[in-house]
Amino acid sequence: MRLQGNEVVPIQVTEKGKDAMVTSIKELQGAVSEAAAGTTILLKNGQYHEPCVLKGKGSKERPIVIRAETMGKVELHNQITMEGEYLSLIGFRFSGKGSIAVKNGVGCRISRCYMNNLQASQWLKVDARSRNVEIDHCLFEKKENNRELEKGCQLLRVDQTNTHEAHHIHHNHFRDIPKGKSGNGYETIQLITVGNPKDPKIGDTGNVIESNLFERCDGESEIISVKSNGNLLRGNTFSHCRGELVLRHGHRNVVNGNWFLDGSGGVRLQGQDQVVINNYFDRITGAGLAMMDGTADGFYMRVERALVAHNTFVNCRFTFTIGLNHSSYPDGTAPLACNISNNIFYQEKDVETRLITYVKDQEPEEWIWQGNIYQGVLGITPRDGLKNSSAFLKSGAEQLLLPTGQTPTAGRAGSKRDELAVDLTGQARPEMGTVGAFHYRVRPNRAMPLGAGDVGLSAGMERK
Numbered sequence: 001m002r003l004q005g006n007e008v009v010p011i012q013v014t015e016k017g018k019d020a021m022v023t024s025i026k027e028l029q030g031a032v033s034e035a036a037a038g039t040t041i042l043l044k045n046g047q048y049h050e051p052c053v054l055k056g057k058g059s060k061e062r063p064i065v066i067r068a069e070t071m072g073k074v075e076l077h078n079q080i081t082m083e084g085e086y087l088s089l090i091g092f093r094f095s096g097k098g099s100i101a102v103k104n105g106v107g108c109r110i111s112r113c114y115m116n117n118l119q120a121s122q123w124l125k126v127d128a129r130s131r132n133v134e135i136d137h138c139l140f141e142k143k144e145n146n147r148e149l150e151k152g153c154q155l156l157r158v159d160q161t162n163t164h165e166a167h168h169i170h171h172n173h174f175r176d177i178p179k180g181k182s183g184n185g186y187e188t189i190q191l192i193t194v195g196n197p198k199d200p201k202i203g204d205t206g207n208v209i210e211s212n213l214f215e216r217c218d219g220e221s222e223i224i225s226v227k228s229n230g231n232l233l234r235g236n237t238f239s240h241c242r243g244e245l246v247l248r249h250g251h252r253n254v255v256n257g258n259w260f261l262d263g264s265g266g267v268r269l270q271g272q273d274q275v276v277i278n279n280y281f282d283r284i285t286g287a288g289l290a291m292m293d294g295t296a297d298g299f300y301m302r303v304e305r306a307l308v309a310h311n312t313f314v315n316c317r318f319t320f321t322i323g324l325n326h327s328s329y330p331d332g333t334a335p336l337a338c339n340i341s342n343n344i345f346y347q348e349k350d351v352e353t354r355l356i357t358y359v360k361d362q363e364p365e366e367w368i369w370q371g372n373i374y375q376g377v378l379g380i381t382p383r384d385g386l387k388n389s390s391a392f393l394k395s396g397a398e399q400l401l402l403p404t405g406q407t408p409t410a411g412r413a414g415s416k417r418d419e420l421a422v423d424l425t426g427q428a429r430p431e432m433g434t435v436g437a438f439h440y441r442v443r444p445n446r447a448m449p450l451g452a453g454d455v456g457l458s459a460g461m462e463r464k
Helices: 025-034
Strands: 020-022 040-043 046-048 052-054 064-068 074-076 079-082 087-090 099-102 109-111 114-116 124-126 134-136 139-141 156-160 168-170 173-177 189-193 208-210 213-217 222-227 232-234 237-239 244-249 254-256 259-261 267-269 275-277 280-282 287-292 307-309 312-314 318-324 339-341 344-346 356-358 368-370 372-375 386-388
Touching: 020 025, 025 040, 025 052, 025 064, 079 087
Parallel strands: 020 040, 040 064, 046 074, 052 079, 064 087, 079 099, 087 109, 099 124, 109 134, 114 139, 124 156, 134 168, 139 173, 156 189, 168 208, 173 213, 189 222, 208 232, 213 237, 222 244, 232 254, 237 259, 244 267, 254 275, 259 280, 267 287, 275 307, 280 312, 287 318, 307 339, 312 344, 318 356, 339 368, 344 372, 372 386
Antiparallel strands: none
Protein backbone atom coordinates (compact mmCIF):
# COMPACT_ATOMS: atom_id res chain seq x y z
CA MET A 1 0.00 0.00 0.00
CA ARG A 2 1.35 3.44 -0.89
CA LEU A 3 1.61 6.25 1.62
CA GLN A 4 -1.25 8.72 1.33
CA GLY A 5 -0.04 12.29 1.90
CA ASN A 6 0.05 13.00 5.64
CA GLU A 7 -2.50 10.38 6.59
CA VAL A 8 -1.66 7.76 9.18
CA VAL A 9 -0.61 4.51 7.53
CA PRO A 10 -3.05 1.85 8.73
CA ILE A 11 -1.74 -1.26 10.43
CA GLN A 12 -1.58 -4.11 7.93
CA VAL A 13 -2.66 -7.66 8.63
CA THR A 14 -0.48 -10.59 7.55
CA GLU A 15 -0.72 -14.32 8.04
CA LYS A 16 1.39 -13.85 11.18
CA GLY A 17 -1.15 -11.45 12.70
CA LYS A 18 -1.11 -7.69 13.02
CA ASP A 19 2.08 -5.88 12.16
CA ALA A 20 3.85 -4.15 15.00
CA MET A 21 3.48 -0.57 16.20
CA VAL A 22 6.55 0.36 18.26
CA THR A 23 7.15 3.45 20.39
CA SER A 24 10.91 3.47 20.99
CA ILE A 25 14.18 2.78 19.20
CA LYS A 26 14.80 -0.20 21.49
CA GLU A 27 11.44 -1.67 20.57
CA LEU A 28 12.09 -1.00 16.90
CA GLN A 29 15.42 -2.83 16.95
CA GLY A 30 13.88 -5.80 18.72
CA ALA A 31 10.88 -5.95 16.42
CA VAL A 32 13.05 -5.92 13.28
CA SER A 33 15.38 -8.63 14.60
CA GLU A 34 12.40 -10.90 15.36
CA ALA A 35 10.28 -10.04 12.32
CA ALA A 36 9.26 -12.62 9.77
CA ALA A 37 9.59 -11.82 6.08
CA GLY A 38 6.68 -9.69 4.92
CA THR A 39 6.17 -7.91 8.24
CA THR A 40 5.49 -4.17 8.41
CA ILE A 41 6.67 -2.32 11.52
CA LEU A 42 5.41 1.19 12.26
CA LEU A 43 7.35 3.64 14.43
CA LYS A 44 5.00 5.95 16.30
CA ASN A 45 5.05 9.64 15.42
CA GLY A 46 7.54 11.64 17.47
CA GLN A 47 11.21 12.49 17.86
CA TYR A 48 13.92 9.93 18.53
CA HIS A 49 17.48 10.75 19.55
CA GLU A 50 19.15 7.36 20.04
CA PRO A 51 21.26 5.65 17.37
CA CYS A 52 19.57 2.63 15.85
CA VAL A 53 20.87 -0.60 14.27
CA LEU A 54 18.38 -2.56 12.17
CA LYS A 55 19.23 -6.24 11.72
CA GLY A 56 16.65 -8.47 10.10
CA LYS A 57 16.09 -10.84 7.21
CA GLY A 58 13.27 -10.39 4.76
CA SER A 59 13.09 -11.74 1.24
CA LYS A 60 12.99 -10.17 -2.20
CA GLU A 61 9.29 -10.88 -2.57
CA ARG A 62 8.43 -10.13 1.08
CA PRO A 63 10.73 -7.48 2.60
CA ILE A 64 10.56 -6.33 6.19
CA VAL A 65 9.13 -2.81 5.96
CA ILE A 66 9.94 -0.17 8.60
CA ARG A 67 7.63 2.82 8.18
CA ALA A 68 6.88 6.06 9.90
CA GLU A 69 3.38 6.03 11.41
CA THR A 70 2.75 9.14 9.31
CA MET A 71 5.12 10.07 6.54
CA GLY A 72 7.40 12.89 7.71
CA LYS A 73 6.07 12.85 11.30
CA VAL A 74 8.79 10.59 12.70
CA GLU A 75 11.98 12.59 13.20
CA LEU A 76 15.27 10.77 13.70
CA HIS A 77 18.14 12.73 15.26
CA ASN A 78 20.84 10.05 15.13
CA GLN A 79 22.31 7.49 12.75
CA ILE A 80 20.28 4.56 11.44
CA THR A 81 22.40 1.56 10.44
CA MET A 82 20.88 -1.08 8.16
CA GLU A 83 22.71 -4.42 8.28
CA GLY A 84 20.06 -6.88 7.15
CA GLU A 85 18.57 -8.39 4.05
CA TYR A 86 15.56 -6.87 2.27
CA LEU A 87 14.83 -4.17 4.82
CA SER A 88 12.82 -1.16 3.61
CA LEU A 89 12.98 2.18 5.46
CA ILE A 90 10.10 4.40 4.35
CA GLY A 91 8.83 7.86 5.21
CA PHE A 92 11.26 9.16 7.86
CA ARG A 93 12.56 12.65 8.48
CA PHE A 94 16.19 13.10 9.56
CA SER A 95 17.43 16.06 11.62
CA GLY A 96 20.42 17.04 13.73
CA LYS A 97 22.96 14.19 13.81
CA GLY A 98 20.76 11.95 11.72
CA SER A 99 22.21 9.89 8.86
CA ILE A 100 21.92 6.45 7.26
CA ALA A 101 24.61 3.79 6.88
CA VAL A 102 24.00 0.58 4.93
CA LYS A 103 26.51 -2.09 5.96
CA ASN A 104 26.59 -5.48 4.28
CA GLY A 105 23.00 -4.87 3.26
CA VAL A 106 21.30 -6.97 0.59
CA GLY A 107 18.19 -5.72 -1.18
CA CYS A 108 17.69 -2.86 1.28
CA ARG A 109 15.56 0.12 0.30
CA ILE A 110 15.48 3.74 1.50
CA SER A 111 12.40 5.54 0.22
CA ARG A 112 10.41 8.76 0.84
CA CYS A 113 12.96 9.97 3.42
CA TYR A 114 13.79 13.63 4.01
CA MET A 115 17.23 14.97 4.98
CA ASN A 116 17.62 18.69 5.60
CA ASN A 117 20.76 20.48 6.85
CA LEU A 118 22.13 17.54 8.85
CA GLN A 119 25.29 17.73 10.95
CA ALA A 120 26.85 14.52 9.59
CA SER A 121 29.63 15.01 7.04
CA GLN A 122 28.18 12.17 4.93
CA TRP A 123 24.42 11.85 5.05
CA LEU A 124 23.95 8.45 3.40
CA LYS A 125 26.68 5.87 2.93
CA VAL A 126 26.52 2.40 1.37
CA ASP A 127 29.49 0.14 2.03
CA ALA A 128 31.23 -2.06 -0.52
CA ARG A 129 29.77 -5.31 0.83
CA SER A 130 26.20 -4.21 0.09
CA ARG A 131 24.22 -5.36 -2.93
CA ASN A 132 21.02 -4.27 -4.68
CA VAL A 133 20.38 -1.22 -2.51
CA GLU A 134 17.55 1.01 -3.75
CA ILE A 135 17.39 4.73 -2.84
CA ASP A 136 14.32 6.42 -4.24
CA HIS A 137 11.92 9.34 -3.88
CA CYS A 138 13.96 11.08 -1.18
CA LEU A 139 14.59 14.79 -0.71
CA PHE A 140 18.10 15.94 0.22
CA GLU A 141 18.62 19.67 0.69
CA LYS A 142 20.61 22.49 2.29
CA LYS A 143 23.86 20.76 3.22
CA GLU A 144 25.09 23.86 5.02
CA ASN A 145 27.95 22.09 6.83
CA ASN A 146 29.81 22.05 3.50
CA ARG A 147 30.82 25.59 4.40
CA GLU A 148 32.50 24.45 7.63
CA LEU A 149 33.87 20.90 7.24
CA GLU A 150 37.05 19.78 5.49
CA LYS A 151 36.77 17.11 2.76
CA GLY A 152 35.02 13.75 3.04
CA CYS A 153 31.66 15.51 2.89
CA GLN A 154 29.93 13.60 0.10
CA LEU A 155 26.18 13.77 0.61
CA LEU A 156 25.65 10.26 -0.80
CA ARG A 157 28.68 7.96 -0.97
CA VAL A 158 28.53 4.46 -2.45
CA ASP A 159 31.64 2.28 -2.08
CA GLN A 160 32.25 -0.31 -4.80
CA THR A 161 34.33 -3.35 -5.67
CA ASN A 162 33.01 -3.47 -9.26
CA THR A 163 31.43 -6.88 -8.70
CA HIS A 164 27.88 -6.20 -9.87
CA GLU A 165 26.62 -4.32 -6.83
CA ALA A 166 23.54 -3.35 -8.89
CA HIS A 167 22.38 -0.41 -6.75
CA HIS A 168 19.47 1.68 -8.04
CA ILE A 169 19.26 5.39 -7.21
CA HIS A 170 16.21 7.04 -8.74
CA HIS A 171 13.57 9.77 -8.49
CA ASN A 172 15.41 11.67 -5.76
CA HIS A 173 15.58 15.44 -5.43
CA PHE A 174 18.92 17.03 -4.52
CA ARG A 175 18.85 20.80 -4.09
CA ASP A 176 20.64 23.79 -2.57
CA ILE A 177 23.99 22.14 -1.83
CA PRO A 178 26.43 25.00 -1.10
CA LYS A 179 30.05 25.16 -2.17
CA GLY A 180 32.47 23.35 0.13
CA LYS A 181 35.00 25.04 2.37
CA SER A 182 37.92 23.59 0.42
CA GLY A 183 38.00 22.56 -3.22
CA ASN A 184 37.50 18.80 -3.02
CA GLY A 185 35.41 16.14 -1.29
CA TYR A 186 31.92 17.70 -1.47
CA GLU A 187 30.32 15.62 -4.22
CA THR A 188 26.55 15.26 -4.15
CA ILE A 189 26.95 11.60 -5.22
CA GLN A 190 30.19 9.65 -5.26
CA LEU A 191 30.46 6.13 -6.70
CA ILE A 192 33.94 5.08 -5.65
CA THR A 193 35.97 1.88 -5.93
CA VAL A 194 37.51 0.83 -2.62
CA GLY A 195 41.07 2.18 -2.47
CA ASN A 196 40.21 4.63 -5.26
CA PRO A 197 42.46 3.04 -7.91
CA LYS A 198 42.95 5.27 -10.89
CA ASP A 199 42.50 2.34 -13.27
CA PRO A 200 40.09 -0.20 -11.74
CA LYS A 201 40.52 -3.33 -13.86
CA ILE A 202 37.99 -5.77 -12.43
CA GLY A 203 34.32 -6.07 -13.45
CA ASP A 204 31.39 -3.68 -13.61
CA THR A 205 29.08 -2.37 -10.91
CA GLY A 206 25.79 -2.59 -12.80
CA ASN A 207 24.52 0.45 -10.89
CA VAL A 208 21.72 2.58 -12.36
CA ILE A 209 21.40 6.26 -11.39
CA GLU A 210 18.34 7.60 -13.16
CA SER A 211 15.51 10.14 -13.07
CA ASN A 212 17.03 12.29 -10.33
CA LEU A 213 16.78 16.09 -10.19
CA PHE A 214 19.79 18.16 -9.16
CA GLU A 215 19.11 21.85 -8.52
CA ARG A 216 21.79 24.30 -7.39
CA CYS A 217 24.15 21.51 -6.39
CA ASP A 218 27.34 23.54 -6.01
CA GLY A 219 29.41 21.55 -3.51
CA GLU A 220 32.42 21.19 -5.81
CA SER A 221 33.33 20.72 -9.46
CA GLU A 222 32.00 17.13 -9.46
CA ILE A 223 28.24 16.87 -8.83
CA ILE A 224 28.35 13.14 -9.52
CA SER A 225 31.82 11.64 -9.28
CA VAL A 226 32.13 8.23 -10.92
CA LYS A 227 35.24 6.36 -9.77
CA SER A 228 34.14 2.87 -10.75
CA ASN A 229 33.23 0.78 -13.80
CA GLY A 230 30.02 0.05 -15.63
CA ASN A 231 27.58 2.58 -14.16
CA LEU A 232 24.53 3.78 -16.11
CA LEU A 233 23.54 7.42 -15.55
CA ARG A 234 20.27 7.97 -17.35
CA GLY A 235 17.47 10.51 -17.54
CA ASN A 236 18.71 12.87 -14.84
CA THR A 237 18.24 16.65 -14.89
CA PHE A 238 20.94 19.10 -13.74
CA SER A 239 19.60 22.64 -13.37
CA HIS A 240 21.57 25.74 -12.34
CA CYS A 241 24.38 23.65 -10.82
CA ARG A 242 27.98 24.74 -10.48
CA GLY A 243 29.68 21.49 -11.39
CA GLU A 244 29.71 18.55 -13.78
CA LEU A 245 28.93 14.88 -14.11
CA VAL A 246 32.47 13.47 -14.04
CA LEU A 247 33.70 10.06 -15.14
CA ARG A 248 36.87 10.44 -13.07
CA HIS A 249 38.23 6.90 -12.63
CA GLY A 250 36.93 3.77 -14.29
CA HIS A 251 35.70 2.53 -17.64
CA ARG A 252 32.60 1.47 -19.57
CA ASN A 253 30.24 3.99 -17.99
CA VAL A 254 27.19 5.19 -19.93
CA VAL A 255 25.75 8.73 -19.74
CA ASN A 256 22.46 8.55 -21.62
CA GLY A 257 19.54 10.93 -21.99
CA ASN A 258 20.36 13.55 -19.36
CA TRP A 259 19.53 17.26 -19.31
CA PHE A 260 22.19 19.85 -18.43
CA LEU A 261 20.63 23.30 -18.12
CA ASP A 262 22.01 26.70 -17.12
CA GLY A 263 24.99 25.25 -15.22
CA SER A 264 28.74 25.67 -15.20
CA GLY A 265 29.50 22.32 -16.86
CA GLY A 266 28.11 19.20 -18.45
CA VAL A 267 30.14 15.98 -18.69
CA ARG A 268 33.89 15.53 -18.11
CA LEU A 269 35.51 12.21 -18.76
CA GLN A 270 38.61 10.09 -18.88
CA GLY A 271 39.12 6.34 -19.14
CA GLN A 272 38.23 3.71 -21.72
CA ASP A 273 35.02 2.87 -23.57
CA GLN A 274 32.94 5.63 -22.01
CA VAL A 275 29.62 6.40 -23.73
CA VAL A 276 27.91 9.83 -23.88
CA ILE A 277 24.72 9.70 -25.95
CA ASN A 278 21.29 11.37 -26.28
CA ASN A 279 22.07 14.23 -23.88
CA TYR A 280 20.92 17.86 -24.11
CA PHE A 281 23.34 20.62 -23.03
CA ASP A 282 21.94 24.16 -22.90
CA ARG A 283 23.41 27.50 -21.78
CA ILE A 284 26.45 25.96 -20.04
CA THR A 285 28.89 28.65 -18.90
CA GLY A 286 31.87 26.26 -19.04
CA ALA A 287 32.40 23.16 -21.18
CA GLY A 288 29.41 21.12 -22.31
CA LEU A 289 31.70 18.13 -22.83
CA ALA A 290 35.35 17.91 -21.83
CA MET A 291 37.83 15.08 -22.38
CA MET A 292 40.97 14.88 -20.27
CA ASP A 293 44.48 14.16 -21.50
CA GLY A 294 46.15 11.09 -20.07
CA THR A 295 49.22 11.34 -17.85
CA ALA A 296 52.29 9.11 -17.71
CA ASP A 297 51.71 8.12 -14.08
CA GLY A 298 48.07 7.23 -14.71
CA PHE A 299 46.70 9.92 -12.41
CA TYR A 300 44.51 10.83 -15.35
CA MET A 301 43.72 7.85 -17.57
CA ARG A 302 43.83 8.53 -21.27
CA VAL A 303 40.43 8.76 -22.98
CA GLU A 304 40.21 5.84 -25.40
CA ARG A 305 37.37 4.57 -27.59
CA ALA A 306 34.75 6.97 -26.24
CA LEU A 307 31.46 7.12 -28.13
CA VAL A 308 29.86 10.59 -28.25
CA ALA A 309 26.70 10.39 -30.33
CA HIS A 310 23.33 12.08 -30.83
CA ASN A 311 23.89 14.87 -28.32
CA THR A 312 22.60 18.43 -28.71
CA PHE A 313 24.79 21.32 -27.53
CA VAL A 314 23.09 24.72 -27.49
CA ASN A 315 24.79 28.02 -26.63
CA CYS A 316 27.49 26.58 -24.38
CA ARG A 317 30.45 28.84 -23.78
CA PHE A 318 32.93 26.05 -24.55
CA THR A 319 30.94 23.37 -26.31
CA PHE A 320 33.49 20.57 -26.69
CA THR A 321 36.97 20.74 -25.12
CA ILE A 322 39.41 18.00 -26.10
CA GLY A 323 42.64 17.31 -24.21
CA LEU A 324 41.93 19.21 -21.00
CA ASN A 325 44.95 19.31 -18.68
CA HIS A 326 45.28 19.52 -14.92
CA SER A 327 47.58 22.38 -13.92
CA SER A 328 50.06 19.89 -12.44
CA TYR A 329 50.22 17.96 -15.73
CA PRO A 330 50.67 20.46 -18.56
CA ASP A 331 51.63 17.76 -21.09
CA GLY A 332 49.66 14.58 -21.65
CA THR A 333 48.45 12.07 -24.21
CA ALA A 334 45.56 13.20 -26.41
CA PRO A 335 42.34 11.14 -26.53
CA LEU A 336 42.58 8.09 -28.81
CA ALA A 337 40.20 6.35 -31.23
CA CYS A 338 36.97 8.13 -30.26
CA ASN A 339 33.77 8.12 -32.30
CA ILE A 340 32.01 11.51 -32.51
CA SER A 341 28.80 11.04 -34.47
CA ASN A 342 25.47 12.73 -35.23
CA ASN A 343 25.80 15.56 -32.72
CA ILE A 344 24.51 19.12 -33.06
CA PHE A 345 27.01 21.82 -32.06
CA TYR A 346 25.04 25.07 -32.05
CA GLN A 347 25.72 28.67 -31.08
CA GLU A 348 23.86 31.87 -31.83
CA LYS A 349 25.38 33.90 -34.65
CA ASP A 350 26.60 36.70 -32.38
CA VAL A 351 28.67 34.32 -30.19
CA GLU A 352 32.32 34.08 -31.23
CA THR A 353 33.68 31.45 -28.85
CA ARG A 354 34.83 28.26 -30.55
CA LEU A 355 32.55 25.25 -30.66
CA ILE A 356 35.42 22.75 -30.53
CA THR A 357 38.70 23.41 -28.75
CA TYR A 358 41.90 21.39 -28.93
CA VAL A 359 43.87 22.26 -25.80
CA LYS A 360 47.37 23.35 -26.91
CA ASP A 361 46.25 22.61 -30.50
CA GLN A 362 46.89 18.90 -29.90
CA GLU A 363 45.12 16.81 -32.54
CA PRO A 364 43.52 13.67 -31.10
CA GLU A 365 44.55 10.37 -32.65
CA GLU A 366 42.55 7.95 -34.82
CA TRP A 367 39.21 9.72 -34.39
CA ILE A 368 36.02 9.14 -36.37
CA TRP A 369 33.92 12.22 -37.09
CA GLN A 370 30.64 11.24 -38.70
CA GLY A 371 27.31 12.92 -39.36
CA ASN A 372 27.82 15.94 -37.07
CA ILE A 373 26.53 19.41 -37.93
CA TYR A 374 27.68 22.72 -36.52
CA GLN A 375 26.35 26.24 -36.55
CA GLY A 376 28.79 28.87 -35.28
CA VAL A 377 32.58 29.19 -35.10
CA LEU A 378 33.98 25.67 -35.46
CA GLY A 379 37.38 26.29 -33.88
CA ILE A 380 39.30 23.45 -35.58
CA THR A 381 40.24 22.63 -39.16
CA PRO A 382 37.13 21.64 -41.14
CA ARG A 383 36.89 17.95 -42.00
CA ASP A 384 34.53 15.27 -43.21
CA GLY A 385 31.92 14.40 -40.64
CA LEU A 386 31.58 18.00 -39.42
CA LYS A 387 29.18 19.85 -41.70
CA ASN A 388 28.58 23.58 -41.52
CA SER A 389 24.82 23.72 -41.68
CA SER A 390 21.86 25.40 -40.08
CA ALA A 391 20.44 23.10 -37.42
CA PHE A 392 16.94 24.45 -38.19
CA LEU A 393 16.00 24.38 -34.52
CA LYS A 394 12.90 26.04 -33.14
CA SER A 395 12.16 27.34 -29.67
CA GLY A 396 9.86 25.19 -27.56
CA ALA A 397 8.71 25.09 -23.95
CA GLU A 398 11.27 25.75 -21.19
CA GLN A 399 13.42 27.62 -23.75
CA LEU A 400 14.40 24.30 -25.33
CA LEU A 401 15.58 24.35 -28.92
CA LEU A 402 13.98 21.44 -30.76
CA PRO A 403 14.49 19.98 -34.24
CA THR A 404 12.22 20.63 -37.19
CA GLY A 405 11.53 18.78 -40.39
CA GLN A 406 14.52 20.58 -41.94
CA THR A 407 17.02 19.46 -39.31
CA PRO A 408 19.57 17.16 -41.02
CA THR A 409 19.47 13.39 -40.65
CA ALA A 410 22.22 10.79 -40.56
CA GLY A 411 22.74 7.04 -40.23
CA ARG A 412 22.98 5.25 -36.88
CA ALA A 413 26.35 6.61 -35.69
CA GLY A 414 28.36 3.58 -36.81
CA SER A 415 27.26 1.78 -33.67
CA LYS A 416 24.71 -0.93 -32.93
CA ARG A 417 24.22 0.03 -29.29
CA ASP A 418 20.62 -0.52 -28.25
CA GLU A 419 20.48 2.90 -26.57
CA LEU A 420 20.78 4.62 -29.95
CA ALA A 421 17.58 3.00 -31.18
CA VAL A 422 15.66 5.54 -29.07
CA ASP A 423 16.13 9.28 -28.59
CA LEU A 424 16.29 11.38 -25.41
CA THR A 425 12.51 11.14 -24.99
CA GLY A 426 12.51 7.34 -25.29
CA GLN A 427 10.85 7.36 -28.70
CA ALA A 428 12.08 5.13 -31.53
CA ARG A 429 14.86 6.49 -33.71
CA PRO A 430 14.98 5.01 -37.22
CA GLU A 431 18.17 3.93 -38.94
CA MET A 432 18.22 7.30 -40.71
CA GLY A 433 17.38 9.62 -37.82
CA THR A 434 17.53 13.32 -36.99
CA VAL A 435 20.94 14.34 -35.69
CA GLY A 436 21.13 15.47 -32.08
CA ALA A 437 19.33 14.20 -29.01
CA PHE A 438 15.77 14.36 -30.42
CA HIS A 439 14.39 12.61 -33.47
CA TYR A 440 11.98 14.94 -35.24
CA ARG A 441 8.31 13.97 -35.34
CA VAL A 442 5.39 15.80 -36.90
CA ARG A 443 3.57 15.34 -33.60
CA PRO A 444 6.33 16.27 -31.14
CA ASN A 445 6.96 14.28 -28.01
CA ARG A 446 6.31 16.40 -24.94
CA ALA A 447 9.02 14.94 -22.74
CA MET A 448 10.60 17.65 -20.63
CA PRO A 449 13.40 18.02 -18.10
CA LEU A 450 12.42 16.80 -14.66
CA GLY A 451 10.69 19.22 -12.31
CA ALA A 452 10.10 19.12 -8.57
CA GLY A 453 6.78 17.35 -9.01
CA ASP A 454 8.42 14.43 -10.82
CA VAL A 455 10.78 13.45 -7.99
CA GLY A 456 11.08 13.42 -4.23
CA LEU A 457 8.74 12.65 -1.36
CA SER A 458 5.32 12.90 -3.01
CA ALA A 459 6.03 12.01 -6.64
CA GLY A 460 3.92 9.18 -7.93
CA MET A 461 1.92 8.70 -4.73
CA GLU A 462 -1.77 7.97 -4.87
CA ARG A 463 -3.90 10.80 -3.58
CA LYS A 464 -7.54 11.00 -2.60
